[in-house]
Amino acid sequence: MSTTTAPITQAPPVWNLPYRGTVGMACLIIAESSIFTIFVVAYLFYVGKSLTGPTPREVLETPIFYTICLLSSSLTIHFAARFLERGKRGGFLGLWLLTIVLGGLFLFGTGMEWHRLIYEHGLTISTNLFGTTYYSLVGLHATHVTVGLLMLTAVLLFGLAGRVVPEQSKRVGVLAMYWHFVDAVWVVVFTVVYVVGR
Amino acid sequence: MSSDAMAIRTAEAAGRPWVEILHEWVTTVDHKRLGVLYIVYALVFLVIGGIEAVIIRIQLIRPLNDFVSPQVFNRMFTMHGTTMIFFVAMPVLFGFANYLVPLMVGARDMAFPRLNAFSFWLSAFGGFLLYFSFVGGSGLYGAGNAPDVGWWAYAPLTSRAFSPGHSTDYWTIALLVSGFGSIGTAINLITTILCMRCPGMTLGRMPLLAWLNLVMSGMVLIALTPLSAAQIMLLADRYLGSHFFDTQAGGSATLWMHFFWIFGHPEVYILILPCFAFMSEIIPVFSRKPIFGYPVMVGASVCIGFVSMSVWAHHMFSIGMTSYANAFFTITTLSVGVPTGIKIFNWLGTMWGGRIQFKTPMLFSIAFLFQFLIAGLTGIMLGSAAFNWQLTGSYFVVAHFHYVIVGGILFALFGAFYYWYPKITGKMLSETLGKIHFWLFFIGFHMTFDLMHIPGLLGMPRRIYTYEPGRGWDTWNLLVTIGALIQSIATLVFVANLIISYFKGRDAGNDPWDAWTLEWSVSSPPPEYNFATIPTVASRRPLWDIKHPEDPDSRYE
Numbered sequence: 001m002s003t004t005t006a007p008i009t010q011a012p013p014v015w016n017l018p019y020r021g022t023v024g025m026a027c028l029i030i031a032e033s034s035i036f037t038i039f040v041v042a043y044l045f046y047v048g049k050s051l052t053g054p055t056p057r058e059v060l061e062t063p064i065f066y067t068i069c070l071l072s073s074s075l076t077i078h079f080a081a082r083f084l085e086r087g088k089r090g091g092f093l094g095l096w097l098l099t100i101v102l103g104g105l106f107l108f109g110t111g112m113e114w115h116r117l118i119y120e121h122g123l124t125i126s127t128n129l130f131g132t133t134y135y136s137l138v139g140l141h142a143t144h145v146t147v148g149l150l151m152l153t154a155v156l157l158f159g160l161a162g163r164v165v166p167e168q169s170k171r172v173g174v175l176a177m178y179w180h181f182v183d184a185v186w187v188v189v190f191t192v193v194y195v196v197g198r
Numbered sequence: 199m200s201s202d203a204m205a206i207r208t209a210e211a212a213g214r215p216w217v218e219i220l221h222e223w224v225t226t227v228d229h230k231r232l233g234v235l236y237i238v239y240a241l242v243f244l245v246i247g248g249i250e251a252v253i254i255r256i257q258l259i260r261p262l263n264d265f266v267s268p269q270v271f272n273r274m275f276t277m278h279g280t281t282m283i284f285f286v287a288m289p290v291l292f293g294f295a296n297y298l299v300p301l302m303v304g305a306r307d308m309a310f311p312r313l314n315a316f317s318f319w320l321s322a323f324g325g326f327l328l329y330f331s332f333v334g335g336s337g338l339y340g341a342g343n344a345p346d347v348g349w350w351a352y353a354p355l356t357s358r359a360f361s362p363g364h365s366t367d368y369w370t371i372a373l374l375v376s377g378f379g380s381i382g383t384a385i386n387l388i389t390t391i392l393c394m395r396c397p398g399m400t401l402g403r404m405p406l407l408a409w410l411n412l413v414m415s416g417m418v419l420i421a422l423t424p425l426s427a428a429q430i431m432l433l434a435d436r437y438l439g440s441h442f443f444d445t446q447a448g449g450s451a452t453l454w455m456h457f458f459w460i461f462g463h464p465e466v467y468i469l470i471l472p473c474f475a476f477m478s479e480i481i482p483v484f485s486r487k488p489i490f491g492y493p494v495m496v497g498a499s500v501c502i503g504f505v506s507m508s509v510w511a512h513h514m515f516s517i518g519m520t521s522y523a524n525a526f527f528t529i530t531t532l533s534v535g536v537p538t539g540i541k542i543f544n545w546l547g548t549m550w551g552g553r554i555q556f557k558t559p560m561l562f563s564i565a566f567l568f569q570f571l572i573a574g575l576t577g578i579m580l581g582s583a584a585f586n587w588q589l590t591g592s593y594f595v596v597a598h599f600h601y602v603i604v605g606g607i608l609f610a611l612f613g614a615f616y617y618w619y620p621k622i623t624g625k626m627l628s629e630t631l632g633k634i635h636f637w638l639f640f641i642g643f644h645m646t647f648d649l650m651h652i653p654g655l656l657g658m659p660r661r662i663y664t665y666e667p668g669r670g671w672d673t674w675n676l677l678v679t680i681g682a683l684i685q686s687i688a689t690l691v692f693v694a695n696l697i698i699s700y701f702k703g704r705d706a707g708n709d710p711w712d713a714w715t716l717e718w719s720v721s722s723p724p725p726e727y728n729f730a731t732i733p734t735v736a737s738r739r740p741l742w743d744i745k746h747p748e749d750p751d752s753r754y755e
Contacts, residue, residue, distance in 0.1 A: 020309040020393040027385040031419040038427035038457060042442060051448045126439030129448050136434060136442075 021174040029181045032144070036185055039140055040192055043133040047197050050128035059121045062194045066109030067186065070145075073102035074183040077152075077176045085169040093159050099179070100156060103149050110142050134193065141189050144182050151175055227311035228726060229300050232318050234622065236293025239322055240286050245693070246329075247281035250274045252686055255679040261667035271663035272346035277328075279349030280369065283465065284376055285325040287607060291472040292321075292383050294614055295411045297622065299387060301717035301724060302405045304396025304733045309389035317382035324376025331368035345369035348661070350458050351432075353443035353451040358436055367436065374429045377422055384418035387411055396716075398735040403755070405715045405738070406489060409496050410475035413503040414468050421464030421507060428457035452517060459510035466602065467506040470570075471499065473610035474541060477563055480617050481545050483713045484560035485552030488739060488751070491544045498537035498544075505534045515586040524583040531581030535574060542571060557711075558632035562613030565640055569605030576601065576651070594654025600647050604685075612639070612692065619696070620710045624722040625703030631695040638688035645681030649674055714739035 047056075080095035114135075117123040125135040155175060158164050164172065223231060253274050257265045266274065300308055308314045328345075335343040345365045347355045356366050391412045395404070431442040432454075441447035443454045482489045489495065511519060511527040519527075545567055554560065576598040580586050589595060612635070619627045653671040665671055709718040716733060717724070719741055737743055737751035 015397040017393045017395060020389045023392050024310060024385050024389045027388050027415075027419055030416075031381050031385070031423050034420050034423035035427045038424045038460075039431075042431065042453065045450070045453060046448070049448050125434065126441070129441055132434070132440035132442060132449075136431065136440065140430075 019170055021171055022177065025174045025177045029177070032181065033185075036137075036140065036188070039133075039137045040188060043137050043192055043197065046129040046133050050130045052128045054121050054123050054127075054130070056130055056134070056193070056198045059117055059123060060194060060198060061113070063109050063113060066106045067190055069102045069109070070106040070186055071183055073099045073106070074180050076102065077179050081169060081173050081176045084164065084166055084172055087166045089159075092164070093156070096152065096156055096159060100149060100152050103145060103152065103179075107142060107145055107149065110138065110145075114138075137189060138193065141182070141185055144185065148179050148182050152179070225315075227307075227315045229296050229308045229311065229314060230622075230724060230726075230728075232314055233293045233295075233297030235318055236289045236296060236321075239325070240288075240290035240293060241693070241696075243281050243285040243289075243325060245689075247278050247286055248686060248689060250278040250281065252682060254278060255682040257663060258665075258675050259679040260676065261665050261672055263664055266663075268663040269346065272348075272661075273344040275661060276345045276348055276369075280328060280345065280373070281325075282603070283349065283469075284373060285321075285328065287469045287603070288376070288380060289321055289325075290611060291414075291469060292380070294476070294618070295387055295414075295472060296383070298618065298717060299390055299408055299411055300394065301720070301728055302715050303391060303394060303399055303408055304716050304729060304735065305390060305394035306728045306732075308386050309394055310386050313382050314386050317379040317386065320379030320382065321376045324372045324374075324379065327368055327375065328372035331365050331372075335365035335368055336363050350455075350462065352458075353432075353449075353454040354445055356432060356436070357444060367433070370429050370432050370436075374426055374433075377426045377429070380418055380422055381426075384415035384422075387415040388419075391415075396729075396732050396735060402493075403735060403738045406478035406492070406495055406499075407472075407475040407715075410471045410478065410499050413499045414471040414475075417464050417468050417471070417503050417507070421461055421468065424457050425461035428454065428461070431457075452514075455514050455517065456511070459513045463510040463513060464506050466599075467502060469607050470602070471502070473566070473607050473614075474499065476610045476614040476617070477545055477566060479713075479715065480559050480563045480613055481548050483617075483711050484555045484557060484563070485549045486555070487548055487552040488714075489544070490547035490550075492738065494540060495544055498540040501537040502534060505530060505537065509534055509581075512581050512583075512586070515583045516590045528581060528583050532578060535578055538574060542567060557616070558627070558629060558636055559613045559617040561633070561636045562609050562616065565636075566606060566609040566613065569601060569609060569643075573598065573601035573606055589654060591659055592654040593658045593660055594651055596660050597647050597650035597654055600650070604643055604647060609639075609643075612636075615692075615696075617711070618717075619699070620706030621717055621722050621724070623700055623703075624706050625699050626706050626710060627695050627699045627703065631691055631698070635688050635691040635695060638691060639685055642681045642684030642686075642688055645684060646678050647681075649677050649681065653678075709741070712745075714741045716740055719744070 076095045077099045080092050080099060083089075083091035083095060123131045123134075125131050152175070155164060155172060223235065226232060226235075253266060254271065257263055257271055257274075259265075296308065296314065300306065331344045333343070335345070343363075343365060345351075345368060347361060347366055347369065351366065351369065354360060356370075391404070391408050401409075431440070434440040435442050435444060441449040443449050443451055445451055478489055478495060509527060509531045511523060512531045515524060515527070576594075580589065580595060580598055616627050616632055619625070653674045656670050656674075658665065658669070658671045665675075706722045708721055710722075711718070716735070719733065720728060733740065735743075737755050739751045743750035743752055
């Protein structure tokens with residue numbers, strides 16, 4: 001079997017390529033951004049085009065508290081990953097748990113808002129164009145938060161079992177990237193739904 | 199030596215129960231096996247989609263024909279389009295990318311082997327779902343069994359009122375599922391190319407095949423996802439009662455068109471870029487010259503990637519956009535011809551002064567060059583709004599995009615098959631059968647698609663299941679159908695060649711074409727681990743450096 005290699009005419013300088021987890025996650029984020037863009041475009045396209053009520057101005061309340069929860073969870077996960085890198089298990093687990101709690105609070109907030117809209121205002125996905133675009137855009141984001149929480153919980157369980165070690169901080173960092181993305185998308189969704197769309 | 203390895207492998211295979219072999223193929227995460235699975239899967243669908251095309255053509259062979267009913271005709275052109283794009287072209291190109299990219303960048307596998315297998319099985323499941331609609335599509339309504347809404351499924355045709363039953367849902371979910379598979383593969387390809395290159399393989403030394411697949415994968419990430427998003431919306435419309443594309447509730451049918459074509463037009467480039475990649479590998483080898491203008495080729499590819507994202511609404515000139523939009527999309531459409539033209543000139547520049555060997559892969563490549571040029575020229579014609587208004591929805595358009603897809607993509611693919619089949623199987627494809635295949639297909643192709651422009655110019659609309667005699671379309675349609683039958687025969691020759699050569703073909707050896715990229719440095723078929731030691735490269739043509747140590751490329755780079 002002639003598995004040959006090319007002659008080394010000059011030894012390559014240090015051969016460092018990017019970490020594949022980071023690149024893979026970056027690609028996923030690009031793809032997801034594209035999906036969200038389409039839903040955002042649909043939302044903006046249909047602002048004010050509903051034939052019947054209720055309208056966003058009548059029923060939406062700005063979820064300031066829950067937004068603060070979600071955005072601050074980006075900070076906690078960042079520092080959790082830093083703690084893991086430096087091998088401080090307690091700090092890592094504590095902040096990781098806090099991240100999950102903050103994300104869970106956000107999801108709870110979305111759930112409460114939907115409950116209020118459905119039972120108090122009778123707004124469902126089939127009521128009008130506002131309902132259609134609102135539930136699909138916010139729902140798509142909430143789905144991503146849910147998936148993120150499931151993965152964060154898995155890491156927490158592994159961490160409690162003592163299976164998450166500093167050598168894996170790169171992998172944990174990849175998950176943190178996803179979580180930052182979910183938060184960044186919320187900034188866009190928040191702006192579109194609660195600021196521009198009203 | 200490689201033939202010994204083959205013999206041992208065959209003997210081993212013969213001695214083992216078939217369940218074990220099947221299990222190995224189903225559970226494999228090896229990029230080469232997955233590549234072969236993709237390719238075989240696509241070839242099966244190529245035959246199915248081809249049969250659908252022949253049914254369409256037989257129905258149109260003479261006026262007032264009643265070979266199939268109008269309903270079946272609608273299903274046939276819907277299934278033909280959907281199958282050929284999503285379950286032939288995409289998987290076969292991904293199959294080649296899967297097989298070749300790790301070998302060409304000197305890696306032992308893709309970056310995420312299990313994601314790779316998952317993506318393949320998602321795509322395979324998508325194809326299965328689409329065809330299951332023939333059985334399960336009519337639902338409780340008795341509403342017809344396969345999707346019949348056209349491959350673009352314009353709203354409001356897809357709404358519950360006009361598409362009862364489940365056929366449209368099968369179409370939607372099949373595309374959604376296989377779309378996720380494609381996104382997974384694209385992520386995998388980009389990561390492999392960026393993170394798995396062997397030492398010395400800088401971005402500037404990467405084979406153009408890797409570069410073009412990098413651009414293609416980037417486009418998949420950005421352009422395929424809008425389709426997935428639109429499919430989610432369509433599913434919500436059909437099952438949750440939302441109103442995205444429901445004009446009765448203020449929704450917009452035009453929005454679906456935009457979302458579909460934001461995907462639909464870049465998709466053409468997603469398909470053609472890997473074919474450019476094949477050309478950029480095959481033409482230099484059979485011209486015995488390095489590729490002309492490597493950096494410009496890379497630049498032009500990236501440029502095509504960007505520009506082709508902003509041309510989609512040229513599919514929609516006739517819906518009544520503003521004149522600004524018409525002007526914008528005309529200009530972008532015409533300007534995408536510039537980087538494409540650069541590429542054609544570079545391939546010609548590669549051939550210029552070379553010692554051209556007219557082997558089968560090169561024949562297909564040369565035919566590709568000229569046919570793709572003509573396809574591009576009719577594209578320029580259709581890309582200008584004023585001309586488009588005259589001919590949109592006519593057979594001229596059908597002729598144009600088949601010229602791209604058959605004359606461009608399929609010819610390039612055939613070239614790739616003849617070029618890399620020896621690497622994949624260890625056997626050469628028969629040159630005699632190859633030449634017969636080429637000339638038959640070439641004649642059939644031109645008979646069908648050159649002539650198809652004319653009934654289009656004479657006003658024959660597309661998607662009609664029959665037509666009245668005496669409009670001047672009769673003879674043209676007869677000839678077009680005969681051409682389609684010649685192409686079918688040629689395809690059978692090709693399939694026969696694939697099968698016969700697998701058992702009776704000449705042994706290929708490692709490097710039958712005296713080529714220069716890394717995949718030819720390992721045995722044919724390559725061992726599971728690809729490279730016993732990870733190679734180190736110092737130029738764009740590492741095998742040239744080995745074969746000509748007195749005059750290596752690396753001296754000039």
